[in-house]
Structures are given as structure tokens and as C-alpha cells.
Amino acid sequence: MTFSITIAVPATSANVAVGFDTLGLALNYRATFIFSQSSQHLEISGTEAKYQTSNNLAYRAFAKGCEYLEQPVPNIKIDMDKTLPISRGIGSSATCIVAGLVAAGKWYKQAFNNQELIKLATEMEGHPDNVVPAILGGLQLSFIDDNNQPQVVSYHVADNLRLIAMIPNYKVNTDEARKILPTSLNYADAIHQVSHFGILIHGLESGNLAEIKLGMEDRMHEPYRSTLIPEFNQAKQIVNSHNGALYISGSGPTLMAIFDSHIHSKAFSNIASDTFSSWQIRPVEIDATGVQSEDSKLGKVLYR
Ligand SMILES: Nc1ncnc2c1ncn2[C@@H]1O[C@H](COP(=O)(O)OP(=O)(O)O)[C@@H](O)[C@H]1O
Numbered sequence: 001m002t003f004s005i006t007i008a009v010p011a012t013s014a015n016v017a018v019g020f021d022t023l024g025l026a027l028n029y030r031a032t033f034i035f036s037q038s039s040q041h042l043e044i045s046g047t048e049a050k051y052q053t054s055n056n057l058a059y060r061a062f063a064k065g066c067e068y069l070e071q072p073v074p075n076i077k078i079d080m081d082k083t084l085p086i087s088r089g090i091g092s093s094a095t096c097i098v099a100g101l102v103a104a105g106k107w108y109k110q111a112f113n114n115q116e117l118i119k120l121a122t123e124m125e126g127h128p129d130n131v132v133p134a135i136l137g138g139l140q141l142s143f144i145d146d147n148n149q150p151q152v153v154s155y156h157v158a159d160n161l162r163l164i165a166m167i168p169n170y171k172v173n174t175d176e177a178r179k180i181l182p183t184s185l186n187y188a189d190a191i192h193q194v195s196h197f198g199i200l201i202h203g204l205e206s207g208n209l210a211e212i213k214l215g216m217e218d219r220m221h222e223p224y225r226s227t228l229i230p231e232f233n234q235a236k237q238i239v240n241s242h243n244g245a246l247y248i249s250g251s252g253p254t255l256m257a258i259f260d261s262h263i264h265s266k267a268f269s270n271i272a273s274d275t276f277s278s279w280q281i282r283p284v285e286i287d288a289t290g291v292q293s294e295d296s297k298l299g300k301v302l303y304r
């Protein structure tokens with residue numbers, strides 16, 4: 001009798017401009033993973049051949065979850081869907097990590113609580129800003145405190161805001177995009193970030209686009225990472241001309257545009273689709289639920 005666990009994890013847009021390594025949004029764009037019993041040590045499908053090894057991130061997370069629970073790593077088959085593009089700045093690595101950990105907890109019927117899940121997932125990802133919204137949904141501020149405990153603050157995002165993800169047809173690897181950042185920040189720039197973070201959050205909660213635009217003037221990563229996106233200035237100019245705000249999603253190259261009216265976002269989408277015809281121009285909404293799972297036996301749903 002085949003037992004399987006299906007895990008659906010939202011893509012995430014981390015940093016949201018001035019919230020480097022701390023702020024992230026869950027998107028209604030999901031990656032799905034099916035973990036099922038196998039007669040072989042490991043079978044992986046639905047992803048590139050180079051990822052079909054025991055180094056696969058979802059498998060490593062599954063194994064880490066089993067180890068944390070002091071359980072053996074069972075023979076397993078992992079089916080990954082191919083819909084979410086990899087290394088584009090919308091958190092594909094976080095989906096693998098969260099899916100693997102949640103699957104391990106479900107496998108042994110010892111589901112992790114959110115604190116455990118966030119801690120383990122952050123250890124693997126290195127920063128919490130993708131994994132936390134992937135787990136909880138919504139707009140989340142998070143960090144690991146001095147006692148090594150996750151701290152999370154959830155924010156509301158106003159209903160009038162319209163988000164358009166511009167996903168290029170090329171990759172930017174997050175590790176590489178971290179290496180190009182400076183190693184220190186001066187006081188003036190730290191003051192800039194703190195003040196702009198406050199106004200950005202106020203703008204996102206109230207739906208005030210002028211505050212969002214001002215709040216999105218980032219000095220920590222955008223000036224460096226925009227050099228990895230040749231179309232950045234052109235995209236920004238088009239967004240500005242449609243009265244929108246723009247930020248680099250995660251470590252890029254995806255650019256996220258925010259508008260406060262459907263008319264502006266629709267007009268922008270049409271022009272962006274023509275201008276960047278090989279990119280995915282995708283309206284996205286905030287995912288409010290975070291990771292979801294379902295256990296089934298012989299196709300019959302046992303638990304959601
Ligand atoms: N569908 C997938 N199949 C296999 N590995 C994946 C998949 N999605 C993500 N990964 C892993 O995540 C890494 C990409 O992470 P990263 O560069 O941080 O980009 P992203 O912004 O998409 O999270 C890949 O190199 C791979 O290890």
C-alpha cells in the first residue's frame with residue numbers, strides 16, 4: 001500500500017527592498033512536492049538530472065528533519081513539480097527546505113511546531129526571510145535572536161496593492177549575489193535603512209504608494225545587485241512611468257512592481273510583456289496560508 005505526502009509551498013519574495021535578510025512576502029505561486037514510499041534508497045523526478053542525487057535540497061531537508069526526530073531516513077521517492085523557476089529570486093530553495101522538513105515531520109507523525117520548523121529551515125537557508133513567509137504565509141519580519149530563537153512579526157498588506165512579478169529568463173545564484181555585497185555599513189546608511197523600513201511597512205499596511213516608493217529606496221543590496229540585471233534601469237523607468245514602485249525580489253533577477261490601482265498595473269503588464277518578451281510577467285497576490293500538506297494512502301486523503 002503506497003503512502004504519500006503532498007506538500008505545497010509558496011514562492012516568496014524576500015528583502016522587499018530595505019528589509020535585507022529580514023522581510024519577506026509569500027506569493028500565490030506554489031511549488032508542489034510528493035514524498036512517497038519507494039523500494040529504492042532514493043528516487044527523484046520532476047527536476048533537472050543534476051538535482052536527482054542525494055544532494056537534492058528537498059532530500060537533504062527531509063534527511064535533516066528525520067535526524068532531528070532521531071528517526072532513520074526511509075527509502076523515499078520525491079516528485080518535484082517544475083513550475084517554479086530556480087535561482088530567480090522567488091525562493092525556490094526555501095520551497096525545497098520547507099517541503100523536506102514538513103514531510104519528515106509528517107512521515108513520522110511528529111509534526112514540527114512553527115518555532116522548530118523556522119529554526120531548522122533558517123539553519124539550512126542561512127537567512128529567515130524566505131522560509132518564514134513560506135511557512136506562515138503573508139508579510140513577515142523575522143530574525144534569530146541572541147538566544148538562537150526565531151522572532152517573527154506579521155504585517156498586513158493593504159488590499160488595494162497590485163503586485164506584478166517580472167521574472168527574467170536567466171538565473172542569478174543567491175550565493176554569488178551575496179558575495180558582491182560590501183561587508184560593512186556606515187552610520188548614515190544604517191539610519192537611512194531603519195527610517196525607510198518604517199515608512200515602507202506603514203505604506204504596505206495602509207496601501208499608500210507614495211510611502212512605499214520612498215520606503216523602497218534601498219542602500220544595502222540594490223545598488224550592487226542591480227548590476228547583475230542589465231535591464232534594471234529600463235524596468236525601473238517603465239514602472240515609474242506607470243506610477244509604481246519597484247524592488248529586486250530576493251537576490252534577483254526577478255523584479256517586483258507594486259501599484260495601487262488595477263488600471264496602472266494592467267497598463268504596466270501590457271508594456272512589460274512587450275518590452276521583456278522572453279520574461280514571465282506575472283500578476284501575483286499575497287499567499288495568506290503558507291505551507292500546506294496532505295497525506296494520502298492509495299489516492300485517499302487521510303489528513304490535511
Ligand atoms: N525544483 C528544484 N529541484 C532541485 N533543486 C532545487 C529546485 N528548486 C531549488 N532548488 C535548489 O535551490 C537552489 C537555488 O537556490 P537560490 O540560488 O537561492 O535561488 P532561489 O532564489 O530560487 O531560491 C538550486 O541550486 C537547488 O539546489
Ligand SMILES: N[C@@H](CCOP(=O)(O)O)C(=O)O
Binds near residue numbers: 021093127174250
Ligand atoms: N535575503 C536573501 C534573500 C535571497 O532570496 P532568494 O529568493 O534570491 O533566494 C538575500 O538577499 O540574499
